[in-house]
Amino acid sequence: MTARLQNQTSTPALRKVISAAAMGNFVEWFDFAVYGFLATIIASQFFPSDSVSLGLLKTFGVFAVAFAMRPLGGIFFGVLGDRLGRKGVLSLTILLMSGATTLIGLLPTHASWGVTAAVLLTFLRCLQGFSAGGEYAGSIAYVMEHAPSDKRGWYGSFIPVSTFMAFASAALLVFALESSLSSQVMAAWGWRVPFLLAAPLGLVGLYLRWRMEETPAFKAMAAEDNTHAHSPLRETLKSQSRSMLRLGAFISLTALSFYMFTTYFSTFLQVEGGLTRSRALLVTMIALVFAALFCPVAGRISDRIGRRNTIRFVCAWLFVMVVPAYLLASSGALWKAIPGVLLLAIGALTANVVTATLLSESFPTRTRYTASAFTYNVSYTIFGGTAPLMATWLIDTTGNNLAPALYLMVIAVLAGIGGLALRETSRISLMDDTAHQPDADLPPYPARQAAR
Numbered sequence: 001m002t003a004r005l006q007n008q009t010s011t012p013a014l015r016k017v018i019s020a021a022a023m024g025n026f027v028e029w030f031d032f033a034v035y036g037f038l039a040t041i042i043a044s045q046f047f048p049s050d051s052v053s054l055g056l057l058k059t060f061g062v063f064a065v066a067f068a069m070r071p072l073g074g075i076f077f078g079v080l081g082d083r084l085g086r087k088g089v090l091s092l093t094i095l096l097m098s099g100a101t102t103l104i105g106l107l108p109t110h111a112s113w114g115v116t117a118a119v120l121l122t123f124l125r126c127l128q129g130f131s132a133g134g135e136y137a138g139s140i141a142y143v144m145e146h147a148p149s150d151k152r153g154w155y156g157s158f159i160p161v162s163t164f165m166a167f168a169s170a171a172l173l174v175f176a177l178e179s180s181l182s183s184q185v186m187a188a189w190g191w192r193v194p195f196l197l198a199a200p201l202g203l204v205g206l207y208l209r210w211r212m213e214e215t216p217a218f219k220a221m222a223a224e225d226n227t228h229a230h231s232p233l234r235e236t237l238k239s240q241s242r243s244m245l246r247l248g249a250f251i252s253l254t255a256l257s258f259y260m261f262t263t264y265f266s267t268f269l270q271v272e273g274g275l276t277r278s279r280a281l282l283v284t285m286i287a288l289v290f291a292a293l294f295c296p297v298a299g300r301i302s303d304r305i306g307r308r309n310t311i312r313f314v315c316a317w318l319f320v321m322v323v324p325a326y327l328l329a330s331s332g333a334l335w336k337a338i339p340g341v342l343l344l345a346i347g348a349l350t351a352n353v354v355t356a357t358l359l360s361e362s363f364p365t366r367t368r369y370t371a372s373a374f375t376y377n378v379s380y381t382i383f384g385g386t387a388p389l390m391a392t393w394l395i396d397t398t399g400n401n402l403a404p405a406l407y408l409m410v411i412a413v414l415a416g417i418g419g420l421a422l423r424e425t426s427r428i429s430l431m432d433d434t435a436h437q438p439d440a441d442l443p444p445y446p447a448r449q450a451a452r
Contacts, residue, residue, distance in 0.1 A: 022162035027205035029166035031101035036263035066129035067385020073133020074373030081369035098202020100127035105195025137373035144360035145215035157299030168288035249418020255384030257348040315416035318347035361425035
């Protein structure tokens with residue numbers, strides 16, 4: 001019965017599910033990414049300072065503050081999503097994100113409103129963070145609860161694809177603006193264009209989200225016991241705390257590697273590598289497109305070798321390759337910077353793909369949205385939101401431009417310890433709540449694969 005329900009979604013229907021979830025996710029993260037790529041201009045417009053490092057620290061500080069709202073958003077939207085369903089909540093998150101981003105594009109700068117402009121910028125970034133807290137885990141749960149159990153890595157990989165393409169599109173747009181507009185025009189109004197695009201993009205995403213169907217897993221859970229369909233937050237934290245801590249430890253590496261190469265690396269290439277802003281954006285854009293193209297490959301591999309083996313690869317790869325990546329990126333040569341960022345991208349994209357599956361596979365349906373959103377967003381707040389800030393501070397304090405790489409190596413070790421404490425979940429049913437208990441007696445991956 002469970003297996004039949006789990007695989008009842010047809011392939012054409014799955015394509016529609018992925019399109020709706022991925023497009024909405026694309027819009028959300030395009031809006032969120034623009035701030036990072038415009039960091040140096042935002043620093044001059046809202047945090048003018050004689051020190052470039054101080055201006056960047058303030059700008060990335062606002063970047064980090066926005067992440068502090070993500071766990072709150074994860075709890076709020078997670079509880080709603082587990083209680084009312086996935087569809088309506090995902091429509092609400094995109095509405096909030098698009099509205100906040102559009103308003104950033106309309107904000108007066110420090111020259112006009114002084115410190116008030118910086119306060120309003122921080123407030124709108126917090127709204128963005130609150131919205132983002134309910135987005136990713138919800139999109140993943142929506143896709144995973146439709147996908148067949150033996151292909152969740154493959155189908156789930158298209159959500160990270162949409163995330164990387166959102167960052168790539170944001171980088172491409174900023175690159176095009178930087179190439180076609182003078183620095184004076186860019187500072188005057190050019191930087192506002194990407195933010196104002198949030199309005200039409202948000203309407204498209206909202207339309208697609210509103211037409212989505214509810215997931216089979218949520219419908220089945222609600223039909224079985226409507227009065228106890230959702231586990232309260234306290235019970236969620238109590239019953240799933242062990243899995244949340246283990247998964248959160250691994251997601252710390254996912255978050256740090258993701259924001260190091262999608263957001264901070266562009267700044268690093270300019271400040272430490274001496275590349276022009278347009279060239280730094282070009283390098284980042286190439287890496288983002290590469291990551292988007294190879295996410296499905298990583299998803300296929302994860303389905304074949306299992307989640308724990310994928311975790312081993314991610315931690316080992318990033319531990320070994322991050323120093324060569326930073327050395328190449330700091331060389332000042334474009335032909336060295338590109339392979340440097342690609343080394344980091346391989347680990348980051350694989351980490352994102354396996355994290356996408358683990359977010360749903362680690363928790364039962366009745367707590368999935370709440371537990372996964374809270375775990376994901378706490379890790380991203382601590383290690384993702386602070387990544388540009390920490391990297392800038394570490395270099396400024398130590399004088400060593402490899403300090404961020406050493407920081408990532410330490411996190412890779414901790415992530416391996418936590419991630420490998422998780423059970424193998426690549427073949428469990430998302431409709432069988434007993435399979436998600438921390439002490440469930442499941443045979444190891446190879447035995448279960450052979451049994452199939």
